[in-house]
Amino acid sequence: MTEASAQVALPDVEATEALGAALAHEVQRGDIIFLRGELGSGKTSLAKGFLRRFFGNPSLDVPSPSYLLHFSYCDAACSSGANPPPAEATVVAFSAGARSLVPGCPAHHVDPYRLPVGKIAALLDFEKIFSEVALVEWPDRLGDQLCTSTTPARLEVFFEGFGPQGEGRVVSLSAVGERWQRAVDRRDLGLGGGGPVLSCKEGGRVDIRKDQGLRQETASAPAGADGVRAGATAQ
Numbered sequence: 739m740t741e742a743s744a745q746v747a748l749p750d751v752e753a754t755e756a757l758g759a760a761l762a763h764e765v766q767r768g769d770i771i772f773l774r775g776e777l778g779s780g781k782t783s784l785a786k787g788f789l790r791r792f793f794g795n796p797s798l799d800v801p802s803p804s805y806l807l808h809f810s811y812c813d814a815a816c817s818s819g820a821n822p823p824p825a826e827a828t829v830v831a832f833s834a835g836a837r838s839l840v841p842g843c844p845a846h847h848v849d850p851y852r853l854p855v856g857k858i859a860a861l862l863d864f865e866k867i868f869s870e871v872a873l874v875e876w877p878d879r880l881g882d883q884l885c886t887s888t889t890p891a892r893l894e895v896f897f898e899g900f901g902p903q904g905e906g907r908v909v910s911l912s913a914v915g916e917r918w919q920r921a922v923d924r925r926d927l928g929l930g931g932g933g934p935v936l937s938c939k940e941g942g943r944v945d946i947r948k949d950q951g952l953r954q955e956t957a958s959a960p961a962g963a964d965g966v967r968a969g970a971t972a973q
């Protein structure tokens with residue numbers, strides 16, 4: 739089941755992208771991240787930060803897939819033929835970067851917002867998409883065939899309570915399945931790979947600022963005190 743976990747404050751769009759970049763260091767082949775939140779809450783911005791860092795390409799074009807449904811990104815290894823992009827995909831870039839953080843593994847960005855619930859299951863090859871790296875906006879549109887409360891295993895990023903007057907965003911991170919659950923339960927998501935490490939203590943809120951990297955706002959231990967990466971502990 740999905741359980742509430744750490745909250746992360748994102749004061750500006752750069753912080754949203756920074757969270758996406760941090761998550762890029764945590765993924766492995768087969769990982770799925772659901773991006774929930776109302777229209778314009780920041781889901782694509784997070785995906786942009788994720789994909790740019792994942793492919794080591796800070797200028798990678800990351801448009802919203804809400805019209806074309808699915809963009810598939812590859813590094814040089816997967817676009818060279820060993821693992822070509824799926825035929826039905828609208829491929830943004832055959833070579834998004836020379837070598838991704840999971841070399842040879844495509845990353846998919848899916849947004850079924852404009853479709854009736856369940857329709858996208860018949861349009862895309864989710865067996866393949868979910869076996870690589872997948873970012874899914876509006877996952878409630880996937881339908882029961884693709885998504886239940888227990889499957890697929892995934893990290894969920896939920897943009898909370900954002901309105902027209904809202905400044906910044908707050909997201910909560912939660913997990914479905916063991917892959918991410920242990921890290922979330924321990925409030926110890928090591929976000930950042932080679933960059934800043936973030937430790938989410940119970941009740942603590944983490945503040946991400948573009949000029950300061952990641953810092954804790956209310957948690958007791960200093961950011962990085964645990965020095966543990968979720969990618970190394972939450973397999």
Ligand SMILES: Nc1ncnc2c1ncn2[C@@H]1O[C@H](COP(=O)(O)OP(=O)(O)OP(=O)(O)O)[C@@H](O)[C@H]1O
Nearest residue numbers: 748749750751754777778779780781782783906907
């Ligand atoms: N933390 C933030 N603080 C303030 N503005 C933000 C933040 N994160 C993203 N934004 C802004 O919110 C707007 C919408 O962002 P984005 O397109 O990523 O939303 P979305 O959730 O993908 O929308 P949709 O539901 O239409 O797909 C953009 O102008 C972006 O710059």
Ligand SMILES: [Mg+2]
Nearest residue numbers: 781782802875
């Ligand atoms: Mg979007």
